[in-house]
Amino acid sequence: MSLDKNYNFKEREEYWSKHWQDEGIHKFDPESKSEIFSIDTPPPTVSGKMHIGHSSSYAQQDFIARYQRMIGKNVFYPFGTDDNGLPTERLVEKLKGVKATKMERSEFIDLCKATLKEILPDFIQDWKKLGISSDFGLYYSTIDDNSRKISQQSFIDLYNKERAYQLEAPVVWCPTCQTAISQVEMEDEEHETRFCDIVFKVENKDLVISTTRPELLSSCAAIFVNADDKRYTDIVGKKATVPLFNHEVPILTDRRAQIDKGTGAVMCCTFGDSTDIEWYKAHKLPLVLSIDETGHMTDKAGKYAGMTAKEAREAIILDLEAAGLKTGEKKITHSLNVHERCKTPVEIINSKQWFIKYLDLKNEFLEAGMSLAWHPDFMKSRLKNWIEGLQWDWCISRQRFFGVPFPVWYCEKCGEVKLAESNTLPVDPTSSKPSTPCTCGSTDFRPELDVLDTWATSSLTPQIASSLVADKIDKDKLFPMSLRPQAHDIISFWLFNTLAKSMMHEGKAPWADVMISGWVLDPQGRKMSKSLGNVVEPQAVLDNFGADAIRYWACGNSLGQDNSYTEEEIKVGKRTVTKLWNACGFALAQLDDFKYDTDLDLIKLEDADRWILGELNNAVLEYRKAFDKYEYNKAREVISKFFWDKYCDNYIEFIKYRLYSEGANDSNYAARWTLHTVVENILKMFAPIMPFVTEEIFSSYFAKLNNVASIHNTLLPKFDQKYVFDAESFSKVLNIVAEVRKYRSENSLSFKKEIAKITISNKEKENLSKYEEFILKSLNILSIEFAPISSLIEIK
Numbered sequence: 001m002s003l004d005k006n007y008n009f010k011e012r013e014e015y016w017s018k019h020w021q022d023e024g025i026h027k028f029d030p031e032s033k034s035e036i037f038s039i040d041t042p043p044p045t046v047s048g049k050m051h052i053g054h055s056s057s058y059a060q061q062d063f064i065a066r067y068q069r070m071i072g073k074n075v076f077y078p079f080g081t082d083d084n085g086l087p088t089e090r091l092v093e094k095l096k097g098v099k100a101t102k103m104e105r106s107e108f109i110d111l112c113k114a115t116l117k118e119i120l121p122d123f124i125q126d127w128k129k130l131g132i133s134s135d136f137g138l139y140y141s142t143i144d145d146n147s148r149k150i151s152q153q154s155f156i157d158l159y160n161k162e163r164a165y166q167l168e169a170p171v172v173w174c175p176t177c178q179t180a181i182s183q184v185e186m187e188d189e190e191h192e193t194r195f196c197d198i199v200f201k202v203e204n205k206d207l208v209i210s211t212t213r214p215e216l217l218s219s220c221a222a223i224f225v226n227a228d229d230k231r232y233t234d235i236v237g238k239k240a241t242v243p244l245f246n247h248e249v250p251i252l253t254d255r256r257a258q259i260d261k262g263t264g265a266v267m268c269c270t271f272g273d274s275t276d277i278e279w280y281k282a283h284k285l286p287l288v289l290s291i292d293e294t295g296h297m298t299d300k301a302g303k304y305a306g307m308t309a310k311e312a313r314e315a316i317i318l319d320l321e322a323a324g325l326k327t328g329e330k331k332i333t334h335s336l337n338v339h340e341r342c343k344t345p346v347e348i349i350n351s352k353q354w355f356i357k358y359l360d361l362k363n364e365f366l367e368a369g370m371s372l373a374w375h376p377d378f379m380k381s382r383l384k385n386w387i388e389g390l391q392w393d394w395c396i397s398r399q400r401f402f403g404v405p406f407p408v409w410y411c412e413k414c415g416e417v418k419l420a421e422s423n424t425l426p427v428d429p430t431s432s433k434p435s436t437p438c439t440c441g442s443t444d445f446r447p448e449l450d451v452l453d454t455w456a457t458s459s460l461t462p463q464i465a466s467s468l469v470a471d472k473i474d475k476d477k478l479f480p481m482s483l484r485p486q487a488h489d490i491i492s493f494w495l496f497n498t499l500a501k502s503m504m505h506e507g508k509a510p511w512a513d514v515m516i517s518g519w520v521l522d523p524q525g526r527k528m529s530k531s532l533g534n535v536v537e538p539q540a541v542l543d544n545f546g547a548d549a550i551r552y553w554a555c556g557n558s559l560g561q562d563n564s565y566t567e568e569e570i571k572v573g574k575r576t577v578t579k580l581w582n583a584c585g586f587a588l589a590q591l592d593d594f595k596y597d598t599d600l601d602l603i604k605l606e607d608a609d610r611w612i613l614g615e616l617n618n619a620v621l622e623y624r625k626a627f628d629k630y631e632y633n634k635a636r637e638v639i640s641k642f643f644w645d646k647y648c649d650n651y652i653e654f655i656k657y658r659l660y661s662e663g664a665n666d667s668n669y670a671a672r673w674t675l676h677t678v679v680e681n682i683l684k685m686f687a688p689i690m691p692f693v694t695e696e697i698f699s700s701y702f703a704k705l706n707n708v709a710s711i712h713n714t715l716l717p718k719f720d721q722k723y724v725f726d727a728e729s730f731s732k733v734l735n736i737v738a739e740v741r742k743y744r745s746e747n748s749l750s751f752k753k754e755i756a757k758i759t760i761s762n763k764e765k766e767n768l769s770k771y772e773e774f775i776l777k778s779l780n781i782l783s784i785e786f787a788p789i790s791s792l793i794e795i796k
Helices: 009-023 052-069 086-096 105-129 145-160 214-219 230-235 274-282 299-304 309-322 359-371 377-389 454-458 461-467 488-505 538-545 547-554 567-590 607-628 632-659 666-686 691-706 728-746 762-779
Strands: 036-038 074-076 079-081 139-141 164-174 179-181 186-202 205-211 220-225 239-241 248-253 266-269 326-339 347-356 373-375 408-411 417-419 445-447 481-487 511-517 755-761 781-787 793-795
Touching: 009 105, 009 547, 009 691, 052 074, 052 105, 052 481, 052 511, 052 538, 052 547, 052 607, 052 632, 079 105, 079 461, 086 105, 105 538, 139 145, 145 164, 145 417, 145 454, 145 461, 145 488, 186 214, 186 309, 205 266, 214 220, 214 266, 214 299, 214 309, 220 230, 220 274, 266 274, 274 347, 299 309, 309 326, 359 377, 359 488, 373 377, 377 488, 377 511, 454 488, 461 481, 461 488, 481 488, 488 511, 538 547, 538 567, 547 567, 547 691, 567 632, 567 666, 567 691, 607 632, 607 666, 607 728, 607 762, 632 666, 632 762, 666 691, 728 755, 728 762, 728 793, 755 762, 762 781
Parallel strands: 036 074, 079 139, 220 248, 373 511, 481 511, 755 781
Antiparallel strands: 036 481, 164 179, 164 347, 186 205, 186 239, 186 326, 220 266, 239 248, 408 417, 408 445, 755 793
């Protein structure tokens, strides 16, 4: 048996990807009695194409899925896509050249559905090309009927538990996307701005206040100073006149006014930041909104109405200067909240929205989050910091078009909220009516037009995934799930929200383990972005190097750590694929017509065989330890080192003279038996990392012998006491091998060139004389002399 000279990865990866799907190699078996390992699959946002970050993080979770199968677990590994909400709307607008706001709502929603149907097959195919071993027959979309039903039921349940509520209140608002967003959808960006000293008047005396937001002067509702700030004791309780706008506001005390920041006096505007909201509520201040939903100034801003906030800021500063009401200015860099989707600085406006009450559960969330097994452990601090820093309830309503509708109507007569009945879900309130009248008797209803925040649905992925097999297996066998794999940047998004929903619905954490991956950066260590032009699309890399090469690279990236992408690392993976093909090709050529005996006691193994089997045994132990802790990079290091150093560089060379010996003999058989055993297990240990090439080699010889359809249906080797080998004396042989090879290299001697004689220290004669034939034949040496020398070996 032999392999082709060259491995055609393009052809064979395509073949095996289709074969695995057609034959259901990775299907979850609800009837199996094996232990279940369930994975809460991250549903990628449908963005048109897989990016290099996807290929890394999804390969990493797939290493775990394949490993768990190969230690005998029944792996539940569905596949989902996140395809509702703002990202999908933006994609459809871009692909179809439309604007949602310029179309009928129903027309745009239909266009979104049609576009998804058009692009999803190719999008999902990218994951199959990468070798992701999900059960693609267990598929969900966050906008499909089942997901909408579960999401709407979640809302109804929380409403009935008095956790979902509607309130007109200050909310974080994105002027570009024109929707409310939650705290989790904000990120901090450093911006340079002007810190201006502005003059307010108190009984015709100057009160200087420093601010970065003079455009909010028309919304100024109060001035706050700290009660301990002696500079302002005599003006507390008086009124200050706001410059340019000339309305009066009270001067109040509050401990949140920082004595050492600016001048120590702070203007409170409705609303500039979260502290303004706290003051507004605590001191019952009047509400004056100077910025509207589009980010433009309202009529409250007087002559500045219609300007953008940025334009108004510059115009107001000029007018303050002209009036002599600006006494100073300095440039500062400060952290600004922006919408993570579009990077627009957010505003705070008063708006009627739906919220989930959960601030009272912070301690429960924290306890549940810290009880998870985190990999790596240090990542749990991100969740801890996020939960401790929560200030607002979760705003879950969005002023968008394509999303999961609230299952809500409002009675036109009395205004009462009317919920859909559970047996009617999913519902679209814009195209249906409640099945029963309002409690007031009216049947005239108005639909809720807002949609649920996409995270309100994505936070239910454990429940959505479990529901795919609800008719075949009890939920408690899948929930809590075994593993949540995800990137570190969405710990406060997906992980926290899922944990929160699980605690509110189920009263327990949704998984046992959490595995956190890092970002893929460019070679300069920068985050990849279209604006920088440094984005790498894996499709071209797949075409040039193959999926196994990408996966090998991804397997070298440590948990939780950002890693730079370089093509050189991909090439290392490609070289490993080629070496595996060639090394296994050599082995299989020696195993033609070989009859493998499973009884080790009948095999007359030599020490070189026992050594490689012992090294394999040690590698198996370390490999499994690493994978059991999700340290796939260490597992790759273990099998790669064994393969390259022990098997290729040494064992193959050690046994060639035995393989090429004339006629059948015990030594030849033992070498072939060991070769068979070692190669089969090398393939198995590489299989979770490089599934395509290992499947191709395994199928050409081992699959038939094992009577299995795939290497991925076999079991990984276990540490076996019978293979333990005391290599103390043989290690000295290895030292001799290394010295001879070094001598050949330094003297430019090929292996074919015989070395006349080597001298070995006579102190080692008792230990090494039994290896004399092995040393002579495996190293092509004519004679050995044992003599009193100071070193182990001399070569002349």
